[in-house]
Amino acid sequence: MSFITxxxxxxxxxSVYAIIALGYTMVYGIAKMLNFAHGDVIMVGxxxxxxxxxxxxxxxIVGVLVSIVFCTILGVVIERxxxxxxxxxxxxxxxxxTAIGVSYLxxxxxxxxxxxxxxxxxxxxxxPAIKLFEGQVTISGEAIVTLICCVVIMIGLTLFINKTKxxxxxxxxxxxxGAAQLMGINVNGTIALTFAIGSGLAAIAGVLLCSTYPSxxxxxxxxxxxxxxxxxxxxxxxxxxxxxxGGILLGVIEIFGKAYISSQMADAIVFSVLIIVLLVxxxxxxxxxxxEKV
Amino acid sequence: xxxKMKCNKSTLSSMITIGMVxxxxxxxxxxMKAGLVSSMLKGLLVPVCVxxxxxxxxxxxxxxxGELSLGHAGFMCVGAFTSAFATKCLAEVIPSxxxxxxxxxxxxxxxxxxxxxLIGIPxxxxxxxxxxxxxxAFGEIIKNLMNxxxxxxxxxxxxxxxxxxxxxxxxxxxxxxxNGPQGISGTPNVSNFTIAFILIVLxxxxxxxxxxxRDGRAIMAIRDNRIAAESVGINITKYKLMAFTISAAIAGVAGVLYSxxxxxxxxxxxxxxxxxxxxxFVVLGGIGNMRGSIVAAVILTLLPELxxxxxxxxxxxxxxxxxxxxxxxWAPKAIEFRKKHSLKNMLPKKASVKEEQ
Numbered sequence: 001m002s003f004i005t006x007x008x009x010x011x012x013x014x015s016v017y018a019i020i021a022l023g024y025t026m027v028y029g030i031a032k033m034l035n036f037a038h039g040d041v042i043m044v045g046x047x048x049x050x051x052x053x054x055x056x057x058x059x060x061i062v063g064v065l066v067s068i069v070f071c072t073i074l075g076v077v078i079e080r081x082x083x084x085x086x087x088x089x090x091x092x093x094x095x096x097x098t099a100i101g102v103s104y105l106x107x108x109x110x111x112x113x114x115x116x117x118x119x120x121x122x123x124x125x126x127x128p129a130i131k132l133f134e135g136q137v138t139i140s141g142e143a144i145v146t147l148i149c150c151v152v153i154m155i156g157l158t159l160f161i162n163k164t165k166x167x168x169x170x171x172x173x174x175x176x177x178g179a180a181q182l183m184g185i186n187v188n189g190t191i192a193l194t195f196a197i198g199s200g201l202a203a204i205a206g207v208l209l210c211s212t213y214p215s216x217x218x219x220x221x222x223x224x225x226x227x228x229x230x231x232x233x234x235x236x237x238x239x240x241x242x243x244x245x246g247g248i249l250l251g252v253i254e255i256f257g258k259a260y261i262s263s264q265m266a267d268a269i270v271f272s273v274l275i276i277v278l279l280v281x282x283x284x285x286x287x288x289x290x291x292e293k294v
Numbered sequence: 295x296x297x298k299m300k301c302n303k304s305t306l307s308s309m310i311t312i313g314m315v316x317x318x319x320x321x322x323x324x325x326m327k328a329g330l331v332s333s334m335l336k337g338l339l340v341p342v343c344v345x346x347x348x349x350x351x352x353x354x355x356x357x358x359x360g361e362l363s364l365g366h367a368g369f370m371c372v373g374a375f376t377s378a379f380a381t382k383c384l385a386e387v388i389p390s391x392x393x394x395x396x397x398x399x400x401x402x403x404x405x406x407x408x409x410x411x412l413i414g415i416p417x418x419x420x421x422x423x424x425x426x427x428x429x430x431a432f433g434e435i436i437k438n439l440m441n442x443x444x445x446x447x448x449x450x451x452x453x454x455x456x457x458x459x460x461x462x463x464x465x466x467x468x469x470x471x472x473n474g475p476q477g478i479s480g481t482p483n484v485s486n487f488t489i490a491f492i493l494i495v496l497x498x499x500x501x502x503x504x505x506x507x508r509d510g511r512a513i514m515a516i517r518d519n520r521i522a523a524e525s526v527g528i529n530i531t532k533y534k535l536m537a538f539t540i541s542a543a544i545a546g547v548a549g550v551l552y553s554x555x556x557x558x559x560x561x562x563x564x565x566x567x568x569x570x571x572x573x574x575f576v577v578l579g580g581i582g583n584m585r586g587s588i589v590a591a592v593i594l595t596l597l598p599e600l601x602x603x604x605x606x607x608x609x610x611x612x613x614x615x616x617x618x619x620x621x622x623x624w625a626p627k628a629i630e631f632r633k634k635h636s637l638k639n640m641l642p643k644k645a646s647v648k649e650e651q
Contacts, residue, residue: 028423033423034423034426034427082617082621085621085625085626085627085628086620086621086624086625088626089624089625089626090624091360091624092422092423093356093360093362093422093581094620094623094624094625095620096362096422096423096426097362097573097577097616097620098616098617098620098621100364100570100573100616101613101614101616101617101620102613102617104570104609104612104613104616105610105613105614105617107609107613108609108610108613109610111609111610112606112607112610222566226427226430226431229427230427230431233424233427262442262456264438264441264442265438265439265442265456267434267435267438268434268435268438268439271431271432271434271435272431272435274427274428274431275416275428275431275432278416278420278424278428279416279419282420282424
């Protein structure tokens with residue numbers, strides 16, 4: 001029975017990774033950059049919700065909504081100030097290093113405001129846990145909400161990309177920026193929209209992550225952020241179902257690794273997965289192969 | 295004629311870099327003899343050298359090879375642990391502390407190079423963002439592994455475990471050498487400024503020679519255009535591995551100095567933040583500019599210690615510096631703006647030789 005409990009935990013954690021990975025994968029697909037600060041936007045989302053609902057006593061739903069709005073704005077601002085000027089830079093390292101700088105900045109601002117002591121986050125989920133098999137397996141309310149959120153977000157995003165004008169513009173920009181511009185698509189606007197959606201999702205992921213693992217520090221976001229990138233690569237970067245499957249698989253691998261192999265080695269196992277995937281199938285499960293042009 | 299001049303220029307530039315380090319060493323030694331250096335500053339000398347070595351080594355990867363490594367702390371970790379382990383094992387066999395430390399340096403550098411080579415084989419097949427994230431992954435894996443190693447020694451030999459110190463099953467005379475998260479303690483404090491200085495000069499000689507050699511030009515050609523370099527017959531994997539391994543070895547040497555300067559060595563010190571810190575040195579000093587890396591590493595290590603009040607804002611300032619410098623140096627608009635308003639435009643134009651810089 002413990003197997004099922006671990007599986008549920010893994011799927012729940014994996015769903016959080018999947019939501020974060022969606023943000024990575026969309027940004028990577030369109031702007032062709034690894035947004036290192038994405039993980040720290042999760043942390044910002046967590047802290048915003050914590051400040052509003054735990055410290056100021058507002059209802060949790062307000063906290064969640066405000067943190068989504070705040071992170072969306074933050075994502076757009078980061079893109080505008082730090083990434084857009086470097087989009088045409090000669091070296092691809094430039095924007096990567098800037099992203100690391102932004103990540104560091106967010107962490108240290110949070111460190112100055114909230115200090116390094118972990119804050120205990122009160123869960124925003126009020127659904128009671130479900131007990132199965134005469135109480136041998138417990139599925140927490142958080143796990144259910146996380147999984148539902150993940151599925152809803154994935155379906156919503158797929159519809160958005162395939163059915164709306166904005167989504168089609170995203171596809172066009174990710175395919176060929178220059179051609180999209182010639183067709184009258186606002187490339188900068190579309191990239192900003194992608195960052196907005198990605199950061200909004202990061203806020204949701206932050207709240208869900210902190211509800212399941214209630215300790216919140218300025219460094220909360222960085223590890224899940226990197227692992228979610230691993231998930232995005234695993235599923236094939238640029239692919240939305242890939243991010244979902246990759247995220248859930250990675251969550252399950254991590255929890256099983258923790259439970260059955262060694263709790264201290266869980267991170268090492270997750271990163272080994274990344275390395276193996278990149279060596280064996282660098283495009284991931286659902287990735288497209290891109291021909292190298294000279 | 296022109297080629298010869300260029301060669302001289304590069305030799306001159308290397309000599310200035312090394313001369314600068316030598317001059318700094320001589321000045322500090324004189325000040326120390328005169329008793330003008332505070333004990334706090336004395337304590338900082340070796341850490342400063344450690345960071346200089348790290349910055350120079352990372353600059354080889356980022357600036358010359360053109361790939362971002364976020365796992366440099368991992369190589370440092372390998373160097374630190376293997377050398378500290380070697381020192382503890384050899385202490386009984388070899389009475390001379392100097393010889394023992396020398397062997398430790400060689401072992402630390404060799405193991406870090408070996409790791410760099412082994413990791414480099416898969417990693418260097420990738421490029422750009424993927425390479426950065428995989429080096430980060432390797433750095434974390436190394437840190438994680440070092441955190442769970444328990445190694446002890448008794449009369450029957452070595453005992454190794456990945457669980458805890460109890461499961462080693464050592465005899466009564468057993469001594470813990472590596473104690474999991476507690477790391478290695480009691481490494482003799484043999485790092486000193488002179489040795490650190492010699493190591494820096496050696497590393498600089500190796501790197502600067504490499505840059506100005508045929509191999510170095512091949513490496514830089516790969517950085518500038520991989521496909522073009524490949525098409526003129528440059529063996530990409532070989533040269534990338536060469537640069538990466540040398541870089542790892544120097545990071546390992548930095549680790550050796552670091553471990554022999556501290557009483558307790560723990561794997562958790564070699565985290566992702568350490569790699570980023572070194573990256574800040576490299577970016578601030580100028581990517582690809584060894585002299586800049588040295589100066590940036592020295593200033594950024596000394597400054598926060600001297601200005602105690604700033605310490606809580608230190609990391610915040612680093613982050614802002616990182617972003618601003620990158621925007622200023624790389625954003626096409628900023629480059630255009632600088633060209634338009636640079637001082638050179640105000641001066642009468644000289645021959646096109648100036649462009650070479």
